[in-house]
Structures are given as C-alpha cells and as structure tokens.
Amino acid sequence: MAKHQAPTMKDVAREAGVALGTVSRVINGITVGDEYKKKVEAAIKKLNYQVNTYARGLKTSQTKTLTLIIPSLALPFYANFAYEIEQQTYQHGRKLILCCSNGIPEKEIDYISLASQSKTDGIIALTYSDISNQVPEDIPLIVFDRHFENRSVPRIASDNFAGGFLAIEKLLEFGCTHPIFIGYHSDFPGEADKRFEGFQAACKKFELKPTFLYESDDNDSYETLYNFIVSHQDKDTHTLDFDGIFANTDLEACAAVRILDDLNYSVPADVQIIGFDGTKKFLPIDEYIVSTIVQPLPALAKKCVEMILNAENEPLPTLTLLPVTYEYGGTTIK
Amino acid sequence: MAKHQAPTMKDVAREAGVALGTVSRVINGITVGDEYKKKVEAAIKKLNYQVNTYARGLKTSQTKTLTLIIPSLALPFYANFAYEIEQQTYQHGRKLILCCSNGIPEKEIDYISLASQSKTDGIIALTYSDISNQVPEDIPLIVFDRHFENRSVPRIASDNFAGGFLAIEKLLEFGCTHPIFIGYHSDFPGEADKRFEGFQAACKKFELKPTFLYESDDNDSYETLYNFIVSHQDKDTHTLDFDGIFANTDLEACAAVRILDDLNYSVPADVQIIGFDGTKKFLPIDEYIVSTIVQPLPALAKKCVEMILNAENEPLPTLTLLPVTYEYGGTTIK
DNA sequence: AGAAAGATATGAAACGTTTCACGAAACATA
DNA sequence: TATGTTTCGTGAAACGTTTCATATCTTTCT
Incomplete structure (x- = not known):
C-alpha cells in the first residue's frame, strides 16, 4: 500500500475545479466569489487539507514562530515567564520555540x-551574555530582565528600582524603624540589581542607616545569612x-x-x-507565601x-519598565 | 539602502565557482573533492551563509522539530519535564516547540x-484527553504519564505502582507498623493513580489494614487533610x-x-x-525537602x-516504565 | 593502449506555497 | 451599441533547498 x-x-x-491561486485566496481570506469559495471549502474539508507551514514559510519568510531563550525552567520565575510567553504566543497565532541555555554563552x-x-x-532573550550583536538585523530582539553594556538593545523588565523603594516605604508605613536589605547578586547584569539601588535611594530619602547583606552568589547562602543575622x-x-527585612x-x-x-524571633511581630517576585502567584506551595x-x-x-x-511597524523602544505592586502575604502586619 | x-x-x-549541487553536498557532509570543499567552505564563511530551514523542510519534510504538549509549567514537575525534554531535543540537534494547553481538550x-x-x-504529549486519534499516522506520538482507554498508543511513565509499593516497604523497614496513604487524584487517567494501587498491593502482601485518604481534587485540601489526621x-x-505516611x-x-x-507531632519521631516525585531534585527550595x-x-x-x-526504525513500544528510587530527605529515620 | 568501471561535479526538476501580470466577464456610462 | 472601468479567476514564476540523471574525469585491468 x-x-x-x-x-x-x-x-x-483539482477537486474543486478551480485554479491554484483561487485556493490560495480562499485560504488567506482574500475576496473570492461565493460559489468558488464554497467549492474550495468543500474540497478542503473533503480532502482534509492542511497548509504546509514550511512551503508557506519559504515563500513568505514569515514563520509564525517566536523564540524564547532562557537559562532553564528550574526557577519558578523562569518557568512562569516561559509559560506566560507561550500563552501570549498562542494567542497571537504563533508557535513558541523554547531554548534552555543553562546560561552558557x-x-x-x-x-x-x-x-x-x-x-x-522574533527572539525574546533572558541571557547571561549580551547576544544582541549575534542576532541578524531583520529579526526583532527583546532582552528581558537584563541590562547589558550596549544600551541600544531593546529591553523590558519590571521596575525593580521602584520596587526596592516601595518595599522600604511599606516597611516604614507598617511601623518599622530600621529596615535592612538582604540578598545575593550574580555577576551578570540582571535588572534585579536595581532593587538594591531602590533600597539605597529609600534609605537616603528617609534618612536611614543603610544596613545590608549583599554579596555575590554563595555556596551556602543559608549559613551566610544566618551568621549575618546573628551578628546583628x-x-x-x-x-x-x-525590625524589617x-x-x-x-x-x-x-x-x-x-x-x-x-x-526564636517572631515574624511579623519582631521583624517584618x-x-x-510575587512567587506565590505562580508557585502553588503554601510554604512559599510571604x-x-x-x-x-x-x-x-x-x-x-x-x-x-x-516591531516592523514601530521600532522597539530601548527600555520598557512595568510597574510592580505590593502584596500582603503574612510576613508583615498587613 | x-x-x-x-x-x-x-x-x-557563484562565490566559490562551483555548482549548486556541490554546495549542497558540502553542507550535508557528502563526499566532495578536497579543493572543492575548501572553496565552498571559504565562500560560506565569507558570505556568512546559513541554511534556510524552511526551504530544507519543504524539500525533505524533515523539520528537525519536536513538539511538547503539556498543561502548563506551573507545577515544578511539569516545568522540569519540559526542561529535560528541551535538553534532550537540543542534544539531538532538534528544536522544541512548547505548547501549554492548560489541560483544555x-x-x-x-x-x-x-x-x-x-x-x-514527533509529539510528546502530557494531555488530559486522549488525542491519539487526532495525530496523523506519519507523526510519531508518545504519551507521557497518562493511560487512556485506547491502550495501543505508545506511552511512557515511571513505574508508579512499584513506587507505591516501595514506599510502604521502606516505611516498614524503618519500623513503621501502620503506614497510611494520603492523596488527591484528578479525574483524568494519570499514571499517578498507580501509586495508590501499589500501596494497596503492599497492604495486601504485608497484611496491613489499608487506611487512606484518597479523594478527588479538593478546593481546600489542607483542611481536608487536617480533618483526616485529627480524626485519627x-x-x-x-x-x-x-505511624507512617x-x-x-x-x-x-x-x-x-x-x-x-x-x-505538635514530631516528624520523623512520631510519624515518618x-x-x-523527587521534587527536591529540581526545585531548589529548602522547605520542599522530604x-x-x-x-x-x-x-x-x-x-x-x-x-x-x-520511531521509523523501530515501532514504538506500547508501554515503557522506568524504575523509581527511594531517597532520604529528613522525614524518615534514614 | 584501449576499454570498462568507478568517482564525483553538474544543473535541472521538484517540494507546496504566494504573488502577480494577464485576461475574461460584468457592469456602468454615454 | 460601443467604450471604459471594475472585479475577480487563472496559471506561471519564484522562494531556497535536495536529489537525480547526466557528463566528465580518473583509475584499473587486460
């Protein structure tokens, strides 16, 4: 067989008894006489015809495909970003190609x-190195949550600076008198760095002594943090x-x-x-709510x-920052 | 411009001064005279030539693409499976198309x-409904972690039954005398159901009274579980x-x-x-270690x-079960 | 040396679309 | 009725590969 x-x-x-071009027009929704249209649609149904994406892609060089480059899906934040991107991609009738780079340049x-x-x-990239000069000019690129040296590459992120500032504002509003900052930062230029800057700016504005633990990635961050707290x-x-973190x-x-x-300190009574990140929004684990x-x-x-x-209608803006919000999760008084 | x-x-x-076919042969690693090869490679480098995947796909109808259909990436288990699939796909020189269906048929x-x-x-599917008859014959399909009515569709999963059995064996080995089962199961036919069967088989073999909480998905599973435990x-x-769960x-x-x-019970002293799943393997959160x-x-x-x-060399086996292992995580004595 | 066999380069055809110049038909105008 | 205008179907060309029959050049054997 x-x-x-x-x-x-x-x-x-052939089945519909019309010309090739007519079939194409029906498929692409270009005006076609009613009787023709019906015949073609009947034939399509009868033969169970499906367009060949590759032939179309070759002809139009429009592949209806978006590419996401992300280190991995191990961090819930990454996984959820990938998920949201996929949902959007689907909504716009595109397919998503997933690339997990493990952060290896x-x-x-x-x-x-x-x-x-x-x-x-188009490429959406959450990379460790600045890959903008590797991307051909005709493929739109957006870098997510990173700021590289080359400031001309379009990037998008949350307003981390405002978030850092807001956190301190909230702690003060909730009665803290001496909030501090803790965190580890990696050596790649992530937007998350801006949170610390927001903290610092808030300290300046509210005339607080800026106390913080802010070191490069550590193998045993638990121990480092433990010692830091004990020392205070x-x-x-x-x-x-x-009284606030x-x-x-x-x-x-x-x-x-x-x-x-x-x-043996109480949260939020002793320390708020x-x-x-808002991890609880997407990680359904109770332990994880703050x-x-x-x-x-x-x-x-x-x-x-x-x-x-x-991107082809409107050139990509260099920087897009989206606002963050505070949300109660039990480790503050409200 | x-x-x-x-x-x-x-x-x-043209650049290399050879025929089209020769270029193709160089690119595809088919034997070509050394001098020709060199000339072509030089031209490729000079022009920075890259193959057009779509033209190739059209001609060969081999797209070097795998498709993963998965409900979402919200569950760490899903996210990690997707990640591992991507890594494998890359290793085999393919691209991965990610589809998050939200479990909507x-x-x-x-x-x-x-x-x-x-x-x-090829398609790897972790779906809620049996989609096997939607897939064209010429596209290989593997269903992961599901067992649908139609038993002829190739599927793969962990040996959940053996895992359930093993869990009870271990609890007994660690000194428990009355281990019980707790869990919620969804109404789709997931392989995870087999864990409960393994538990039951173990109870039979070791002559235990099978105590369990095993209900359909619940909005407030915490409360249900709490009440269940209190009732015991x-x-x-x-x-x-x-004394074991x-x-x-x-x-x-x-x-x-x-x-x-x-x-106010102690784990593992009072209850082991x-x-x-082995979630701790891929979710880097300390709270999550059991x-x-x-x-x-x-x-x-x-x-x-x-x-x-x-799949084209060797038809896909109907069922592939991979062995599971026990791993200590603090909630047992060893 | 001549013929047969073996390599290997060549270029045209084909994959399944989209697009476009062309022509036919229908309609409106005078 | 004759002419101009619009509408819409037609089919060939093109997209960038792979493949295959053909042609050319070596090598080997008698």
Whole structure:
C-alpha cells in the first residue's frame, strides 16, 4: 500500500475545479466569489487539507514562530515567564520555540544561530551574555530582565528600582524603624540589581542607616545569612538591631523567615519581611507565601510578545519598565 | 539602502565557482573533492551563509522539530519535564516547540493540528484527553504519564505502582507498623493513580489494614487533610493510630509535615513520611525537602526523545516504565 | 593502449506555497 | 451599441533547498 500523501493545494484545486491561486485566496481570506469559495471549502474539508507551514514559510519568510531563550525552567520565575510567553504566543497565532541555555554563552549563541536559520519572527532573550550583536538585523530582539553594556538593545523588565523603594516605604508605613536589605547578586547584569539601588535611594530619602547583606552568589547562602543575622543580635537582651527585612527575592525572604524562626524571633511581630517576585502567584506551595513585591509576569509577557510582533511597524523602544505592586502575604502586619 | 538579503546556496555556489549541487553536498557532509570543499567552505564563511530551514523542510519534510504538549509549567514537575525534554531535543540537534494547553481538550487538539501543519518530527504529549486519534499516522506520538482507554498508543511513565509499593516497604523497614496513604487524584487517567494501587498491593502482601485518604481534587485540601489526621488521633493520649505516611506527591507530603507540626507531632519521631516525585531534585527550595520516591525525570525525557526519533526504525513500544528510587530527605529515620 | 568501471561535479526538476501580470466577464456610462 | 472601468479567476514564476540523471574525469585491468 502506498504511503498516504498529504493533500496539497493542487489537489484541492483539482477537486474543486478551480485554479491554484483561487485556493490560495480562499485560504488567506482574500475576496473570492461565493460559489468558488464554497467549492474550495468543500474540497478542503473533503480532502482534509492542511497548509504546509514550511512551503508557506519559504515563500513568505514569515514563520509564525517566536523564540524564547532562557537559562532553564528550574526557577519558578523562569518557568512562569516561559509559560506566560507561550500563552501570549498562542494567542497571537504563533508557535513558541523554547531554548534552555543553562546560561552558557556558547549555547546562547548557538540558539540564536538556529533561530536565525529558522527565520524566526522574533527572539525574546533572558541571557547571561549580551547576544544582541549575534542576532541578524531583520529579526526583532527583546532582552528581558537584563541590562547589558550596549544600551541600544531593546529591553523590558519590571521596575525593580521602584520596587526596592516601595518595599522600604511599606516597611516604614507598617511601623518599622530600621529596615535592612538582604540578598545575593550574580555577576551578570540582571535588572534585579536595581532593587538594591531602590533600597539605597529609600534609605537616603528617609534618612536611614543603610544596613545590608549583599554579596555575590554563595555556596551556602543559608549559613551566610544566618551568621549575618546573628551578628546583628544582642545576645543578652535577645534583641535585633533591625525590625524589617527587604529580601531581594521571595526565596531569600523565606530563608530569612526560617532563620528567624530558628532563632526564636517572631515574624511579623519582631521583624517584618517583604520579598520580591510575587512567587506565590505562580508557585502553588503554601510554604512559599510571604509579603512581596509582585512582578507583573503576565503583563510583562504580553508586552514582550506584542512589542516583538509590532516591531516592523514601530521600532522597539530601548527600555520598557512595568510597574510592580505590593502584596500582603503574612510576613508583615498587613 | 536596499534591504540586506540573506545569502543563498546559489550565492555561495557563484562565490566559490562551483555548482549548486556541490554546495549542497558540502553542507550535508557528502563526499566532495578536497579543493572543492575548501572553496565552498571559504565562500560560506565569507558570505556568512546559513541554511534556510524552511526551504530544507519543504524539500525533505524533515523539520528537525519536536513538539511538547503539556498543561502548563506551573507545577515544578511539569516545568522540569519540559526542561529535560528541551535538553534532550537540543542534544539531538532538534528544536522544541512548547505548547501549554492548560489541560483544555480543544487547545490540545488545536496544538496537534498546528504541529501537524508544521510537519513536526514527533509529539510528546502530557494531555488530559486522549488525542491519539487526532495525530496523523506519519507523526510519531508518545504519551507521557497518562493511560487512556485506547491502550495501543505508545506511552511512557515511571513505574508508579512499584513506587507505591516501595514506599510502604521502606516505611516498614524503618519500623513503621501502620503506614497510611494520603492523596488527591484528578479525574483524568494519570499514571499517578498507580501509586495508590501499589500501596494497596503492599497492604495486601504485608497484611496491613489499608487506611487512606484518597479523594478527588479538593478546593481546600489542607483542611481536608487536617480533618483526616485529627480524626485519627486519640485526643486524650495525644496519640495517632498510624505511624507512617505515604503521600501521593511531595507537595502533599509537605502539607502533612506542616499539619503534624501544627498538631505538635514530631516528624520523623512520631510519624515518618515519604512523598513522591523527587521534587527536591529540581526545585531548589529548602522547605520542599522530604523523603521521597524519585521519578527519573532526566531518564524519562531521554527515553521519550530517543524513542520518538527512532520511531521509523523501530515501532514504538506500547508501554515503557522506568524504575523509581527511594531517597532520604529528613522525614524518615534514614 | 584501449576499454570498462568507478568517482564525483553538474544543473535541472521538484517540494507546496504566494504573488502577480494577464485576461475574461460584468457592469456602468454615454 | 460601443467604450471604459471594475472585479475577480487563472496559471506561471519564484522562494531556497535536495536529489537525480547526466557528463566528465580518473583509475584499473587486460
């Protein structure tokens, strides 16, 4: 038995008794006489015809495909961003190509090259190195949550600076007199760095002594944080010299909660804590709920995709910052 | 200024002073005379030529593309599976198209149809409905972690039954005399159901009274579980009538830990707990560590991709079950 | 040395679309 | 009725590859 060949437009045309071009026009929704249209549609249904994306892509060099380059899906934040991007991509009738680079520059570049061979309609990148000069001019690129040296590459992120500032404002509003900052930062230029700057700006404005733990990635961050907190306690009075924590991420906020608990301090009575990311929004784990500055992940994804797809009409703006919001999660008084 | 056109094989051929076919052979690694090869490679480098995947796909109807259909990336288990599939896909020189269906059957079918139009080389599906009859015959399909009515569709999963059995064996080995099962199950036919069957089989074999909480998805599972546990305690003696828990997932194991803690029982002294999934392997959150039956996610992903890509040589086996392992995580004595 | 066999380069055809110049038909105008 | 205008279907060309029959050049054997 011969292998069943998928029907082509030519088959449809023959079946419907019309010309090839007519079939094409029906498929692409270009005006066609009613009787013709009906005949073609009947033939399509009868033959169960489906367009061949590759033939179309070759002809139009529009592949209806978006590419997402992301280190991994291990961090819930990454996973959720990828999810939101996919949802948007689908909504716009595109397919999403997922690339997990593990943050390895060579892989990142390799993915770019693959994407370019596949004539992808746009690249959304959350990379460790600045890959903007690897991307062909005719493929729109948006860098998410990163700021590289080259400031001309369009990027998008939450307003991390405002978020850092807001966290301190909130802690003060909730009665804290000495909020501090804790966090680890990696050596790649992530937008998350701006949270610390927001903290500093708030300290300046409200005339606070800026106390913080802000170091490069550490193998045992729990221990580092533990020691830091211990160093700020008066053992005789069992008193801490701070009463509020702004943690760089919800993960770190959780670690702080645990450590304070281990040290027999009460949250939020003794210390109020605000994290960052809004992880509870997308990680359905109770243990993970803290008061937090929420990143608007769905809105960010929406913006990314819309901007990319609109890139040929309107050049991509250099920087797009979306507002963050505070949300109560039990580690503050409200 | 004219828009810069990407160079084609024809350009390379002209630049190198050879025929079109020769360029093709160089690119595809077919034997070509040394001098020709050198000339072509030089031209490729000079023009910065890249193959056009769409032209190639049209000609060969091999798209070097795999499609993953998964409900979402919200559950760490899903996210990690997607990640491992992507890694394997990349290793085999393919691209991955990610489809998040939210478990909506219409979307699942729509994704299948898109995949088929795009002539994907294979589909890996973690769906809620049985989509096997929607997939064209010539596209290999593997269903992950599901068992539908139609038993002829190739599927792959961890050996959940053996895992359930193993969990009880371990609890007994660690000195429990009355292990129980807790878990919620959804109404779609997931392989995870088999864990409960494994539990039951173990009860039969070891002559245990099978105590369990096993209900359909619940809006407030915490409360249900809390009430269940309370109903098994003697309030006067503050004693529970069980001393071991096998939880259907690590998430539920964590909930149990928390509830027992709230009720002032000690884990693992009073109650030992074993979860399922091995979530700690891929979710880097300390709160989330329990003793667990580990699903071999990387191995599962590897198998999926290898089998799919080998499907034309060797027809896909109906059922592939990969072994699970026990791993200590603090909620048991070892 | 001549013929046969073996390599390997060549260029045209084909994959399944979209697009466009062309022509036919229908309609409006005078 | 004759002419101009609009509408819409037609079919060939083109997109950038791969593949295959053909042609050319070596090598080997008698």
